[in-house]
Amino acid sequence: MLAGDTEGSGSSIPGRISTEKIGSLGRGVARGAFAVAASAARSRRGSLVAVLCLLACAVLALAPSARAQTVVATPGVGLLPRAVAVNPVTNMVYVANFGTGTSDSTVSVIDGSTNTVVASPTVGTGPDAVAVNPVTNSVYVANANPTGGGSVSVIDGSTNQVASPAVGQDPAAAAVNPVTGMIYVANETSDTLSVIDDATGLVTATVPVGTDPRAVAVNPVTNTVYVANYGTGTSSSSVSVIDGATNTVVASPAVGTQPDALAVNPVTNMVYVANYGTGTSNSTVSVIDSATNSVVASPTVGTGPIAVAANPVTNMVYVANYFSTTVSVIDGATNSVVASPTVGTVPIAVAVNPVTNRVYVANFVSNTVSVINGATSPTSAAPAPHAVGPAAFR
DSSP: OOTTOOOOOOOOOTTSOOHHHHHHHHHHHHHHHHHHHHHHHHTTSOHHHHHHHHHHHHHSOOOOOSOOOEEEEOOBOSSSEEEEEEETTTTEEEEEEOTTSSSOOEEEEEETTTTEEEEOOBOSSSEEEEEEETTTTEEEEEEOOTTSOOEEEEEETTTOOEEOOOOSSSEEEEEEETTTTEEEEEETTTTEEEEEETTTOOEEEEEEOSSSEEEEEEETTTTEEEEEEOOBTTBOOEEEEEETTTTEEEEOOBOSSSEEEEEEETTTTEEEEEEOTTSSSOOEEEEEETTTTEEEEOOBOSSSEEEEEEETTTTEEEEEETTTTEEEEEETTTTEEEEOOBOSSSEEEEEEETTTTEEEEEETTTTEEEEEEOOOSSOOOOOOOOOOOGGGGO
């Protein structure tokens, strides 16, 4: 049981394994699958093996629980936490603390087993986004630096030591493909995407995207990159779909008003785009079917959706609502909101650990992280994997 949780009495029938034990077993096997994936990809002998191991979590899913979506812990972090990411292999959580814009720029490292901060390495000025490569145990922090320029701090997850390669102007988001070892950084002011080789730390490509790119996500199965383009006002709101093998934009579907975040479910091949809207209306999530790059649903969520994360194991999607002080929980099978737990003041980022089924929400004003028990009753139906062609692994 994780620190801060309270276990229900459950039910036990002679000759049967309790639901709590099944859940524990599922977590152990799933964590093992992620570890095997890391080992396979690290050896560079078979990216397909790594992908399949990563997706094994969908088969070895956590057992359904009767417990509702509840906040089980709220650890304090640094000043103005702006982004959060999880390493499911090490069960470490990384929170980028924006600070004052000129100082107090740190990353709070939370041990997911105890929900306590165990390190706070200093990074570049104004950390605005964070991403983790579970294969290399590297953490990438995009530093916006409000006074000009920008950088990416690379943290060694085993030592929490920091290095910083150069990228484009005003980096606003980062994502990692653990299979190819490529890191993608969205540069808000220059309207580009920097592609960094994890092995060398060098920028290998710069891809022009839409206006004001605010977020980036990767599907490691199809080697496809998605960039949310915030646009200008209520126009030019789109998602740039990039082929990771060629670093070219292959589609640009229009989405809702002012998309500020996006997430991918690699099992269902669905992309979820949080549309911030006007701040008082048009608060939706655009659901893109990556097979056709078309929007298939647009559920309404809380006011000012500013972050989104998907759990490929449970097929649940979590949306942080900036003005509502809630997280909208979307069932990926029906694209309907099934819960809206209350979190801290101004939730601004969200991340999921699919192994432990914990959701981490960074609360910008509270300077805390809300830890949500992702177990639901009922849970979504197990996601049906979408077929992908062999070209995805070229």
